[in-house]
Amino acid sequence: MITIYHLGVSQSDRIVWLMEELGLPYQLEWFDRMPNMFAPPEYKALHPVATAPTIRDGGKVFCESLAIVEYIVNRHAGGRLGVAVDAPNYADYLYWLSFSNSLMASVMAVMASDPNTTDPMRAIFAKASADRVALYFNHLNLRLGESDYLAGPEFSAADVQNMFALTTMPKFGGPSISHLPNVVAYVERISARPAYQRAMAIAGPEAVRPEA
Known part of the structure; x- marks a missing residue:
C-alpha cells in the first residue's frame, strides 16, 4: 500500500485526490508545518529533498508530484486517468501534465517578489515573473474555452496536477483567477467532483490533522 506523507497546506493534497479518484487504498501520515511554515525535521528526514508530496511504495521513497502521479497511474492504476501513447490527445496530456x-x-x-525593491535586476525579474503568470493564465483560459478538461474531453491526471495553483495558491497571496471566466468555470466543475471533495476534506488547505 502506498503511504502519502502529507505536509499540511501543500501540493501533497493532489496525491490524496488522485488516490480518491482512482479508488486505490493508501495510508496518510500527516505532518504539520512549523510556525515559520517550514516542514518539520521529521518530514525533512524522509528524503534528501523532502518536498511535498513525498510517498513510500514498499522500500522506495520519492518526491516530485509529476513523477508520483505518473508512477501511480501507470504502476498501480493500469493507465487510468492517463492517456495512451497512441491516443490523438497524448501530446496534449503530456503538455498539460508538465505545464x-x-x-x-x-x-x-x-509571491516571492518584493514590489518595493530598489534593486533594478530584482525589479526586472519581478516584472518578468508577473508577465509570465499572466501569459500562463491566459493560455489556460483559452484552452478551457475549447475543452472541458485540459488534456481533452475527459478528466485526467493533468487536471489533478494543475488545480493547486488555481485554488490553494490564491488563498495565500498567489495571483487571482477571478478575471478568467473559463478557468473559474473549470474550477467550479472540478470542485464538484466527489473525489475532489473527499480529498480536500482529508488533506486540503482547510483540513486539520485527524485525531489519533
Whole structure:
C-alpha cells in the first residue's frame, strides 16, 4: 500500500485526490508545518529533498508530484486517468501534465517578489515573473474555452496536477483567477467532483490533522 506523507497546506493534497479518484487504498501520515511554515525535521528526514508530496511504495521513497502521479497511474492504476501513447490527445496530456510545474514555479516567483525593491535586476525579474503568470493564465483560459478538461474531453491526471495553483495558491497571496471566466468555470466543475471533495476534506488547505 502506498503511504502519502502529507505536509499540511501543500501540493501533497493532489496525491490524496488522485488516490480518491482512482479508488486505490493508501495510508496518510500527516505532518504539520512549523510556525515559520517550514516542514518539520521529521518530514525533512524522509528524503534528501523532502518536498511535498513525498510517498513510500514498499522500500522506495520519492518526491516530485509529476513523477508520483505518473508512477501511480501507470504502476498501480493500469493507465487510468492517463492517456495512451497512441491516443490523438497524448501530446496534449503530456503538455498539460508538465505545464503545472512551470505554472507553479512562476506563481511562486511572483509571491516571492518584493514590489518595493530598489534593486533594478530584482525589479526586472519581478516584472518578468508577473508577465509570465499572466501569459500562463491566459493560455489556460483559452484552452478551457475549447475543452472541458485540459488534456481533452475527459478528466485526467493533468487536471489533478494543475488545480493547486488555481485554488490553494490564491488563498495565500498567489495571483487571482477571478478575471478568467473559463478557468473559474473549470474550477467550479472540478470542485464538484466527489473525489475532489473527499480529498480536500482529508488533506486540503482547510483540513486539520485527524485525531489519533
